[in-house]
Amino acid sequence: MNCMAIESPDGVIVVDCGITFPREDRGVDIIHPVFDYLEDRADALLGIVITHGHEDHIGALPYLLERVPAPVYAPPYALALIKERMREFSSLPPIDLVATTPRKKFDLGHYTVEPLRVTHSIPDATALAIATPGGMVIHTGDFKLEDDPLDGEGYDIERFQELGDAGVSLLLSDSTNIDVPGRAGGEREVADNLRKLIAKKKQRVVVGIFPSNAFRLSTLVEIAAATGRRVCYLGRSVQTHARIAEHLNRLGARPDLLVPPERAREVPRGQLLVIASGTQAEPMSALGRLSRGEHPKLNLEAGDAVVFSSRTIPGNELSVWDLYCAFERRGMDVHYSGSDPGIHVSGHAGREEQSRMIAWTKPRSFIPVHGTFHHLNQHARLAKQLGVSDVLVIENGQTAVVDTEGVMPGSNVTVGRVHIDDGEEVPAEILRERAVMSEVGVILVSVGLDREGRLKGAVGLATRGVTVDPETDIAEAVRAVEGAVREVQGRGVGASALDGVRDAARRAARRFFAHGQRRPLVVVSTTVG
Numbered sequence: 001m002n003c004m005a006i007e008s009p010d011g012v013i014v015v016d017c018g019i020t021f022p023r024e025d026r027g028v029d030i031i032h033p034v035f036d037y038l039e040d041r042a043d044a045l046l047g048i049v050i051t052h053g054h055e056d057h058i059g060a061l062p063y064l065l066e067r068v069p070a071p072v073y074a075p076p077y078a079l080a081l082i083k084e085r086m087r088e089f090s091s092l093p094p095i096d097l098v099a100t101t102p103r104k105k106f107d108l109g110h111y112t113v114e115p116l117r118v119t120h121s122i123p124d125a126t127a128l129a130i131a132t133p134g135g136m137v138i139h140t141g142d143f144k145l146e147d148d149p150l151d152g153e154g155y156d157i158e159r160f161q162e163l164g165d166a167g168v169s170l171l172l173s174d175s176t177n178i179d180v181p182g183r184a185g186g187e188r189e190v191a192d193n194l195r196k197l198i199a200k201k202k203q204r205v206v207v208g209i210f211p212s213n214a215f216r217l218s219t220l221v222e223i224a225a226a227t228g229r230r231v232c233y234l235g236r237s238v239q240t241h242a243r244i245a246e247h248l249n250r251l252g253a254r255p256d257l258l259v260p261p262e263r264a265r266e267v268p269r270g271q272l273l274v275i276a277s278g279t280q281a282e283p284m285s286a287l288g289r290l291s292r293g294e295h296p297k298l299n300l301e302a303g304d305a306v307v308f309s310s311r312t313i314p315g316n317e318l319s320v321w322d323l324y325c326a327f328e329r330r331g332m333d334v335h336y337s338g339s340d341p342g343i344h345v346s347g348h349a350g351r352e353e354q355s356r357m358i359a360w361t362k363p364r365s366f367i368p369v370h371g372t373f374h375h376l377n378q379h380a381r382l383a384k385q386l387g388v389s390d391v392l393v394i395e396n397g398q399t400a401v402v403d404t405e406g407v408m409p410g411s412n413v414t415v416g417r418v419h420i421d422d423g424e425e426v427p428a429e430i431l432r433e434r435a436v437m438s439e440v441g442v443i444l445v446s447v448g449l450d451r452e453g454r455l456k457g458a459v460g461l462a463t464r465g466v467t468v469d470p471e472t473d474i475a476e477a478v479r480a481v482e483g484a485v486r487e488v489q490g491r492g493v494g495a496s497a498l499d500g501v502r503d504a505a506r507r508a509a510r511r512f513f514a515h516g517q518r519r520p521l522v523v524v525s526t527t528v529g
């Protein structure tokens, strides 16, 4: 979740506003940052500047704008994606959306922001050169240095060097691939390798991609044309990105090649190229459904090929392997970057590119961004090796103070994660309950009391998801709960007396069904009369 505030007495600007995805499956779609810090400074917020259109940089914008409306400055491709996303939020106030252009400076209060072209796995990626009261700050955004990008929009080496010569106070740079030696590689090599692979195939070919990579989309449309195939976009996100890329003229438009999913079945097997989403094994994605033979529009057959032109995001390895195996079990040929190394490249700079960025900008101070603590640390080490003496590693919630001397750690601010399910926030307490229920189950206890608050009739007890012996455990648990209730009964039927009864019943049931340190969720209801 990239979301950074730059603050001075003149005001606050925010760089990027992204989401992340949950690791556990607890009914949460996305996670966005807690915005308390920015809400407290709503009046000082001058604008939100976006580096590029990836979800981890724009996905949380509507959630921030709902709370703190502010103008948004973004490159055209990101802006189109932001508009698309904002349409899902009916309660948003009117927001100024301003398209940025590389090298075209704009003022926000006393700050001057200059977007600079960088190359990345989405069109229109920018770094930001921000003139601040603390000096020139360069934020690379996500970048790599691709010498011959498919859209001809190369990285702005000249401007980075000029700024470096003029004096850069602080460089904030993308640490994602600090452990990758050398360079990331370019889309042209991927295009060649995919072309060779697909040309050899005699049956259907399904290619899984990250849909935001419009370069890859465009490459695949060209390959389809060259290999006599028609193109079918499968999955909502592929369709959305293809529509936006085409609208902005970033996709070699070949409407003649397109076949809608409804008609994909009619295309002879050797003449169909499917571009699909779901490379991270999301169960309801196009690839997920195809792997189970459950896609309503298309059924793959043995001999068809499934090509993963993608990487596995750390944490998804097991589900992605299950996905490969599901296809192979059904007789499909699976290709992925392990079997065919050239069919994907990263969008992030390797060590050599990171070193070049530091050498061009010659920053006085350096803060690594975009990576785990490990990546940040390694990147900080690289900067030191390259002669930057003032290096600071900070994590979420920590601030850094930049002045004429250098950077120093500042105070900590409130940060956190807001879990969203279908547009609504899921409170932390509910997530804890879901976690407990999934681990040890839930016990439902009902206690009847008479008007004096004495136990009346037998306690009712039912369990779900708890390992019990139905013959003996339930009866014993009922006796334990009844015993506990009798100790506190007879105190009347006021609110505090009923709380006492519920508390006693809950404790007794939790203790009875405890598994080591794990205790189930117990829900107690009381009836009086």
Ligand SMILES: [Zn+2]
Pocket (backbone or CB within 6 Å): 052, 054, 120, 142, 347
């Ligand atoms: Zn990115």
Ligand SMILES: [Zn+2]
Pocket (backbone or CB within 6 Å): 002, 054, 056, 057, 142, 370
């Ligand atoms: Zn990113």
